[in-house]
Amino acid sequence: MMEQVTRWLEKDPDPRTREELQHLIDEQNIAELEDRFSRRLEFGTAGLRGKVGCGPNRMNRLVIQETATGLGHYLIEQIKDAAQRGVVIGYDGRPDSCQFAHDTASVLTSLGIKVYLTHKVAATPIVAFGVKHFNAAAAVVVTASHNPPEYNGFKVYWENGAQIIPPHDSGIAAEIEQAATKPVPLMSLDDAEKHGLLVWLKDDYYQTYRSTMNTNPLLANHTAPESIGVAYTAMHGVGAEMAETLLQDAGFTKVYSVKEQREPDGSFPTVNFPNPEEDGAMDMVIALAKVNNADIACANDPDADRFAVAARKPDGEHQMLTGDQVGSLFGYYLLNKTDASKQLVGNTIVSSTLLSKIARSMGAEYYQTLTGFKWLTNIAMQKQTAEKQFLFAYEEALGYTVGNKVWDKDGLSALVAFAQLTAELKSQGKTVWDQLEAIYRQHGMYVNAQHSTALDPKDPPVGDKLRAAQPTMIAGRSVELLEDLKALTRTYADGKTESIDLPASDVLIYHLSGGARVIVRPSGTEPKLKCYYEVVEPFDPAESFAEAYEKADLAMDLLIAEHQHTI
Numbered sequence: 001m002m003e004q005v006t007r008w009l010e011k012d013p014d015p016r017t018r019e020e021l022q023h024l025i026d027e028q029n030i031a032e033l034e035d036r037f038s039r040r041l042e043f044g045t046a047g048l049r050g051k052v053g054c055g056p057n058r059m060n061r062l063v064i065q066e067t068a069t070g071l072g073h074y075l076i077e078q079i080k081d082a083a084q085r086g087v088v089i090g091y092d093g094r095p096d097s098c099q100f101a102h103d104t105a106s107v108l109t110s111l112g113i114k115v116y117l118t119h120k121v122a123a124t125p126i127v128a129f130g131v132k133h134f135n136a137a138a139a140v141v142v143t144a145s146h147n148p149p150e151y152n153g154f155k156v157y158w159e160n161g162a163q164i165i166p167p168h169d170s171g172i173a174a175e176i177e178q179a180a181t182k183p184v185p186l187m188s189l190d191d192a193e194k195h196g197l198l199v200w201l202k203d204d205y206y207q208t209y210r211s212t213m214n215t216n217p218l219l220a221n222h223t224a225p226e227s228i229g230v231a232y233t234a235m236h237g238v239g240a241e242m243a244e245t246l247l248q249d250a251g252f253t254k255v256y257s258v259k260e261q262r263e264p265d266g267s268f269p270t271v272n273f274p275n276p277e278e279d280g281a282m283d284m285v286i287a288l289a290k291v292n293n294a295d296i297a298c299a300n301d302p303d304a305d306r307f308a309v310a311a312r313k314p315d316g317e318h319q320m321l322t323g324d325q326v327g328s329l330f331g332y333y334l335l336n337k338t339d340a341s342k343q344l345v346g347n348t349i350v351s352s353t354l355l356s357k358i359a360r361s362m363g364a365e366y367y368q369t370l371t372g373f374k375w376l377t378n379i380a381m382q383k384q385t386a387e388k389q390f391l392f393a394y395e396e397a398l399g400y401t402v403g404n405k406v407w408d409k410d411g412l413s414a415l416v417a418f419a420q421l422t423a424e425l426k427s428q429g430k431t432v433w434d435q436l437e438a439i440y441r442q443h444g445m446y447v448n449a450q451h452s453t454a455l456d457p458k459d460p461p462v463g464d465k466l467r468a469a470q471p472t473m474i475a476g477r478s479v480e481l482l483e484d485l486k487a488l489t490r491t492y493a494d495g496k497t498e499s500i501d502l503p504a505s506d507v508l509i510y511h512l513s514g515g516a517r518v519i520v521r522p523s524g525t526e527p528k529l530k531c532y533y534e535v536v537e538p539f540d541p542a543e544s545f546a547e548a549y550e551k552a553d554l555a556m557d558l559l560i561a562e563h564q565h566t567i
Contacts, residue, residue, distance in 0.1 A: 001033065001034065001037055001038075004037055005021070005025065005033060005037060005055075008021065008037070008054075008055065008056070008062070009021055009022065009025075011062055011184070012054065012060070012061070012062045013061050013062060013065070014060060014061040014062070017053065017054035017058075017060045017061070017062075018054070020053060020054045021036075021054040021055065024036070024054070033055075035057065036053070036054060036055025036056070036057050036058060037055050037056060037057065038057065039056070039057050040056040040057060040063075040176075040177075040180070041056065041057050041058065041059065041063060042173070043067065043070075043169065043172055043173040043176055044169050044173075045163065045164055045165055045166065045169045045372065045374055046153070046155060046163070046372075046374075047140075047153060047154045047155040047156045047164070048063070048067060048153055048154040049144055049147065049151060049152075049153035049154075050151065050152075050153075051150050051151055052095075052096055052150060052151065052152050056180070059096070059100075059151070059152040059153070059154075061096075061099065061100065061103050062184070064100045064103045064104060064142075064154060065103050065104075065106075065107050065184045065186070066176055066179045066180045066184060067104075067154055067176050067179075068103065068104040068107035068108055068140075069107050069111070069175075069176070069179035069182075069184060069185065070172055070173070070174075070175035070176030070177070070178065070179040070180075071108075071138070071140070071156065071172055071175070071176075072107060072108045072111040072113055073111070073175045073178075073179065074168070074171055074172045074175045075087070075113065075137050075138055076111065076113070078168070078171070079137045079138075079159055081137075082113065082137035082138075083111070083112045083113045083114065084114060085114070085134075085135055085136050085137040085159070086113060086114030086115060086116055086134065086136050086137060086199075087108055087113055087114070087115055087116070087136055087137060087138045087139060087140060088115075088116045088127055088130035088131055088134060088136050088138075088139040088140070088157075088201075089101050089104055089105055089108075089115055089116065089117045089118065089127070089139070089140045089141075089142075090117075090118040090121075090122035090124075090126065090127030090130075090139075090140075090141050090142070090201075091118065091121060091122065091141065091142035091143065092121055092122075092124070092141070092142065092143040092144070092145075092237065092238050092264070092266075092302060092303045093121050093236070093237060093238050093264025093265065093266050093302065094142075094143070094144060094149070094151075094152050094266035095266045095267075096152055097121070097142045097143065097152060097266070098121075098142075100142045100152065100154070101117065101118075101140070101142045102117070102189060104140055104142070104154075105117045105189060105192065105198060106186045106187055106188065106189060106192070107184065107185060107186060109187045109189075109191075109192035109195075109197040109198055110185040110186050110187035110192075111185060112197070113137075113197070114196075114197050114198075114199070115192065115197060115198050115199070116130060116134055116136065116199045116201050116205075117189075117198060117199070117200060117201060118200075118201045118205070119200045119201060119202050121238040121264055122141075122201075122206070122238060123237075123238050123239050123242060123300075123303060123304035123305070123411075123412060124141045124143055124145070124155070124303040124304060124305040124408070125209075125304065125305055125406045125408060125409070125410035125411070125412055125413070126206060126209045126242065126412075127139055127140075127141045127157075128141070128157050128161060128406050128407065128408045128410075129161075129209050129212070129405065129406045130201070130205070131157050131158075131159065131160075131161040131407075132161045132407070133208065133212075136159065137159050138156060138157055138158060138159060139156070139157035139161075140154060140155065140156055140157075141154075141155045141157075141303070142154055142155075143155060143302075143303040145301060145302065145303050145305065145306075146235075146273075146274050146275035146276070146301040146302055146303075146306065147274075148268075148273060148274070149266055149267050149268055149274075156168075156172070157408070160378070160381060160407065161377075161406070161407035161408070162374060162377040162378045162381065162407040162408060163372075163373065163374035163377070163378075163408060164374065165374050165375065165378050166503070206242065209242070210242065210245060210246065210249070212405050213246055213405065213412070213413050213416065214246070214249050214250075216402075216403050216405055216413065217403075218334060218337065218338075218391075218402050218403045218417065219250065219402070219403075219413060219416050219417055219420065221337065221420040221421075221423075221424055222250065222251050222420070223420070223423055223424040223427050224423050224424075224426065224427045225250055225251035225252045225253070225419070225420065225423045226251060226252070226253045226254065227423055227426050227427065228252070228254065228294075228295040228296070228419065228422050228423045228426050229254040229255075229256065229289070229292055229293060229294030229295050229296075230247060230252055230254065230255045230256070230294055230295070230296055230298060230419050231255075231256045231257075231258070231285050231286075231288045231289035231292060231294040231296070231297040231298065232244065232247070232255060232256065232257050232258070232285065232297075232298050232299070232415070233257070233258040233261045233262075233282075233284060233285040233288075233298075233299045233300075234257075234258075234261060234262055234263075234264075234299075234300055234302075234304070235261055235268070235271060235274050235276065235281065235299055235300065235301060235302055236261050236263070236264065236265040236266075236267075236268045236269070236270070236271070236274060236302060237264060237274070237300060237301060237302030237303060237304055238264050238302065238303060238304060239300035239302075239303075239304030239411065239412060240257060240262045240263070242304070242412055243300060243304070243412055243415055244257060246412060246413075246415070246416050247415070247416060247419060250416050250419070250420065252419055252423075254292070254294070256288050256289070256292045256294060258284045258285050258288055260284065261284060261285075264302075268302070270284060274301065274302050275301060276299040276300075276301055276306065276308030276398060277308065277323075277397070277398060281299070282297065282299055282308065282310060282320065285297045285298070285299055285310075286310050286318045289310070289312070289318050290316070290317075290318065293312075293316075294312070295311065295312050295422055295426065295431075295432075296309050296310065296311050296312070296318075296418070296419065296422050296432070297309065297310040297311075297318050298415055298418070298419070300411040300412070300415065301398070301411065304411045304412055305399065305408065305409045305410060305411050306397070306398040306399055306409060306411045307326070307398060307400060307411035307414035307415055307418070308320070308398050309321055309326060309418055311422070311431065311432040311433060312431070313431075313433060314431075314433075321432070321436075322396070322448065323351070323394070323395070323396040323397055323398045323399075324351055324352035324354065324396050324446070324448050325436055326394070326398075326400065326418065327347060327351060327352070327355060327394035327395075327396070327400065328352065328354045328355055328358060328436070328439055328446075329418075329421065329432065329435060329436060329439070330392055330394065330400060330402070330414075330417065330418070330421070331345055331355045331358045331359065331392060331394075332358050332435070332439055333417075333421045334391055334392050334402065334417075335358065335359065335362045335364055335391070336362075338391060340359075340362035340363050340364040341362075341363040341364065342387060342388060342389060343364045343365070343388065343389065343390075343391040343392075344364070344365045344366075344367065344380060344383060344384050344388045344389060344390045344391060345359050345364055345365070345366055345367075345391050345392045345393065346366060346367040346368060346369060346376055346379070346380060346393045347368065347369075347376070347393060347394050347395060347396075348368065348369055348370065348371045348372070348375070348376065348395045348396070349368055349369070349370060349371065349485075349502075349507065349509065349519065350371050350395075350396060350519055350521070350532040351394065351395055351396040352396065352446055352448050352534060353446075353515075353517065353534060353536075354439070354443060354446045355394070356368070357443045357444075358439070358443065361442070361443070364391070365383075365388045367379060367380070367383055369502070370485075370502060370503060370505050370507075371395065371521075372395070373393075373395055373399050373401075373408055373409045374408075375503075376393040376394075376395065376399075376401070377393065377401065377407040377408055380393060380407075381407070389404075390403075390404050391403065395409070396448065398411075400414040400417075401413075401414075402414060402417045421435075433545070437545045440539050440545070440548065441539045441541075443536075444515065444536040444537060444538060444539060445536065445537045445538070445539045445548045445549060445551070445552040446534065446535075446536050446552070447534070447535050447537075447549070447552040447553055447555075447556045448532070448533065448534050449532075449533045449556055449560060450530065450531065450532050450533070451530075451531045451533065451560055451564065452523075452528050452529065452530050452531070453528065453529045453531065453564065453567065454527065454528055455522075455527040455528060455529055456527065457527040459527075461506075461522065462522050462529050462567075463486065463506045463508070463520075463522055466508060466520060466567070467484070467486075467508070470482060471510070471566065472493075474510060474512055474518055474559070474562065474563055474566070475512075475516075475558055475559045475561075475562030475563055476562070477512035477513045477514055477516055477559075478493065478512065478513045479493065479510050479511070479512060480492070480493050480511050480512065480513055481493070481510075481511040482508070482509070482510055482511075483500060483507075483508070483509035483511070484507075484508055485500060485502060485504060485505045485506070485507040485508070485509070486504055486505065486506050486507070486508075488500045488502065488504055505521075506521065506522055507519065507520070507521045508520045508521075514535075514536065514537075515534075515535070515536035516533075516534060516535045516536065516555075516559060517532075517533070517534040518531065518532070518533055518559070518563055519531065519532040519533075520567075529567065531560075531563065531564070531567075533556060533559055533560055533563070535552055535555045535556045535559055536552075537551055537552040537555055
């Protein structure tokens with residue numbers, strides 16, 4: 001191992017990580033050295049993501065340069081005219097992101113690949129937008145999204161504008177392995193610019209994204225925007241400038257931004273965890289909404305591809321909507337704004353089935369994919385036809401894409417669309433909660449929940465154990481249908497089977513009597529079993545929203561308790 005460490009020390013271009021590594025050597029910190037050098041940070045369908053530090057199992061300049069080399073070689077092999085079509089590169093506000101983006105540009109241009117590089121921080125959807133805009137071969141965003149401050153990442157988009165999926169992930173990974181054994185090719189950015197290989201994306205590019213969103217017909221509902229108040233936070237990320245501009249363009253005059261969280265700051269000083277889903281992360285924007293009597297309190301995560309919202313209730317308090325509730329509201333709203341019979345909408349297997357019910361009731365086509373937004377957009381492109389155009393997709397983890405201007409989740413356009421939805425409802429004397437209640441009264445009271453169970457790493461694979469003894473009842477509900485995404489079979493209670501048209505994945509889905517559902521999925525990164533639950537309870541006309549929700553919530557508690565007891 002020490003030979004590998006010495007070679008790394010010689011190649012590392014960054015004095016900070018060289019010093020860090022030398023310190024570990026001097027201290028003879030063998031455990032830490034083994035952690036840094038026993039493996040390489042794995043390149044997968046989300047690209048790279050990990051803690052910043054020295055060694056191949058961390059995010060650092062040498063890892064970025066080797067990754068960019070592997071990506072460049074793969075693009076040249078796989079895509080005709082990749083060098084001329086180029087790669088769009090952008091980055092978030094974390095301390096190393098600009099340097100990592102510039103290193104990526106230095107490597108790609110040295111391979112003769114044209115690069116479009118943002119001149120300042122950029123929201124992830126603004127960079128993803130550039131692939132189709134420039135007809136580029138790919139895009140790279142240097143971001144760790146909503147991970148803690150010590151992380152960074154390298155996200156790759158393919159020529160279709162969506163995140164990469166197999167086989168490109170393993171193909172790029174193989175090229176990175178080769179690149180790591182050779183000297184890294186580099187060209188200075190000044191030289192790249194002189195040779196016509198580097199184009200700086202300045203403000204006019206950002207304005208192109210802005211004007212594209214402003215002319216998106218799905219964001220053209222200008223019903224009394226001045227009537228609602230919108231509190232907003234960028235959560236120390238890169239979304240504020242564009243988010244506030246788009247809201248202003250759409251006619252929203254009462255927009256209140258959390259100033260303490262407005263500017264990019266990769267240390268995230270006012271939140272424990274920069275993820276809007278985490279407890280406490282939305283506290284400051286909700287407080288600002290309350291002070292200003294705003295109708296909604298909204299957040300983007302630090303790279304602005306996710307969107308979260310809390311809506312004011314009759315008692316004046318703001319309550320968070322779940323990702324599934326926002327997704328269902330969007331589905332209902334957007335299908336009502338279009339000819340639903342010509343639309344295609346989708347969500348992931350762990351998201352609520354309510355969207356499928358809404359789509360069916362309105363004559364739209366619905367599709368479902370594995371978890372991960374990369375599947376939602378790649379599959380949408382495969383499924384859409386002249387008769388059925390892609391409209392909307394979402395995942396329960398706060399990811400939404402409205403229309404086809406960005407083939408990935410876009411928290412900026414989602415913010416505008418939700419504000420417009422809220423304003424239209426207010427013009428009709430309704431709130432977001434009134435609309436959600438109306439949807440539930442039509443389709444049933446839906447409640448969704450997640451539960452993670454730690455496993456003993458020494459135990460045999462939990463999926464195999466579950467498959468060896470499949471239940472016929474869970475929490476007093478009969479299993480009416482079992483979907484095994486590893487075997488890609490669908491088995492009904494009467495024994496009838498069908499094949500499933502999805503990529504294989506270690507997931508079991510139990511459809512239970514009464515519309516309930518249990519999904520069991522072992523984590524791919526840690527010894528943990530992830531369980532996703534859904535209950536659907538009848539909404540009696542005589543019941544209030546609170547009563548119907550309490551009944552469904554009790555059913556959910558029972559389902560989780562009984563199911564967890566059996567695994």
